[in-house]
Structure formats: C-alpha cells, structure tokens
Amino acid sequence: SIADSKDIVIDAPQIAENGAVVPIEISSNLPNTRSIAVLVEKNPFPLVAKFDFHEGAVPFVKINAKMGESSNVRVLAEAGGKYFTAFKEVKVTIGGCGG
Amino acid sequence: MADPMKIRATLKGDLADVRVLMGHPMETGQRKDGAGKPIPLHFIQEVTVKLNGKTVIEGQISQAISRNPVFSFRVKGAKSGDKVEISWLDNKGDTNRTEAAIA
Numbered sequence: 506s507i508a509d510s511k512d513i514v515i516d517a518p519q520i521a522e523n524g525a526v527v528p529i530e531i532s533s534n535l536p537n538t539r540s541i542a543v544l545v546e547k548n549p550f551p552l553v554a555k556f557d558f559h560e561g562a563v564p565f566v567k568i569n570a571k572m573g574e575s576s577n578v579r580v581l582a583e584a585g586g587k588y589f590t591a592f593k594e595v596k597v598t599i600g601g602c603g604g
Numbered sequence: 605m606a607d608p609m610k611i612r613a614t615l616k617g618d619l620a621d622v623r624v625l626m627g628h629p630m631e632t633g634q635r636k637d638g639a640g641k642p643i644p645l646h647f648i649q650e651v652t653v654k655l656n657g658k659t660v661i662e663g664q665i666s667q668a669i670s671r672n673p674v675f676s677f678r679v680k681g682a683k684s685g686d687k688v689e690i691s692w693l694d695n696k697g698d699t700n701r702t703e704a705a706i707a
Contacts, residue, residue: 526670545668549634554665562653562660563619567676571632571668601670 510535510589513580517595521572524601530567535584538564546592547576571601611704613688620682620706622653624690625674632667647695648673654689655679682706 516530531541541564542555553570564582572578572595579592610625626648633645651663660679679688684706691701 563678569670
C-alpha cells in the first residue's frame with residue numbers, strides 16, 4: 506500500500522491562470538528517494554513525468570506542466586523500496602491541453 | 605536540428621542548482637492546425653542529466669510537459685568548473701545534447 510507522506514513537498518499555484526504552463530516544484534525529504542512521478546489526475550494522460558535519481562542527485566525537480574482543468578497534482582515517490590504519495594489541488598482558469 | 609539548450613548551473617555550497625530551457629513544441633496530438641487537421645504528437649520522451657560524465661538524473665517525460673520545457677534539478681558534490689551535460693530524445697528519434705560548466 507502507498508502511504509501518504511508529509512515529507513513530499515509540492516509547491517504549485519493555488520490558482521493557475523494559464524493551464525498550458527503550470528510551474529510545479531517537488532522535493533522529497535524521504536531518505537533514499539529513488540524516483541519521483543508527477544501526475545495530474547484529471548489530465549487525458551495523467552502521468553506527466555517520472556524522474557530517477559542516482560547517486561549525486563538531490564530528489565528535487567521543477568517542471569512546467571499542462572493541466573486541462575482543475576485537478577489534484579499527485580506525486581508518487583519511491584524511497585527505500587516503498588512508495589509514498591502526496592497531492593496538492595491546483596485550480597485552473599483556462600485549460601492547457603489543447604484541442 | 606535542434607537549437608542548443610540554455611543551461612545555467614550555479615553553486616550553493618556543494619549543491620548545484622541546474623536550470624535548463626529546451627526548445628521543443630511538445631505537441632500533445634490534440635491540437636488542430638488552421639485547416640482543422642490534427643497536429644501530430646511530437647514531444648521529448650527522455651531527459652538525461654550527467655555530472656562530469658556520470659548520469660545522475662534520468663527523466664521520462666510526457667506530452668503534458670509544457671512547450672519549450674524548463675526544468676530545474678539539483679546535484680550534490682559539485683564544484684565550480686564541473687561539467688553538467690543535459691540530453692534529450694523525442695518521439696521522432698531526434699536528440700539534443702548541451703554541456704555547461706558549473707559557475
């Protein structure tokens with residue numbers, strides 16, 4: 506099972522004016538974080554990106570994502586062989602997935 | 605051929621902040637052109653970050669990343685002058701690679 510974790514920090518706007526470019530910054534304070542996956546739950550294809558961190562990398566990333574509509578931005582982190590999750594709700598004024 | 609990426613790598617103690625701007629349309633395949641024809645899917649799929657030749661971060665990214673992607677990463681154990689190399693591969697098989705020294 507996947508535990509909710511407060512050690513995953515998601516920094517994203519409460520309200521994104523432009524759904525085509527939503528800045529999302531993610532940090533994991535979980536020891537031995539190997540990977541971080543970012544999902545926008547209500548997007549047509551929810552998985553936005555996944556990063557694997559090798560020795561020498563800090564489990565931190567900042568991305569610009571497209572959001573089609575207001576949605577939770579969910580992060581899945583794999584640390585020490587287990588999965589942890591956190592989310593932040595981002596409201597979107599104008600959707601940015603195109604079409 | 606793709607334009608070189610803009611990389612800025614600055615040191616804070618032994619942590620290097622790496623910011624990269626990539627030029628890429630990141631088409632989702634959902635948009636239509638003026639004539640109503642769908643614009644084909646065209647997006648960066650993989651991003652690799654290397655420090656002094658060693659891979660430190662591997663990213664798999666989707667068409668949901670914004671047009672002209674901007675990423676920030678952090679690497680540790682870095683010194684001024686160390687080389688950061690960032691490369692990408694897109695769904696058409698095009699690649700790009702740019703190197704920068706940590707300030």
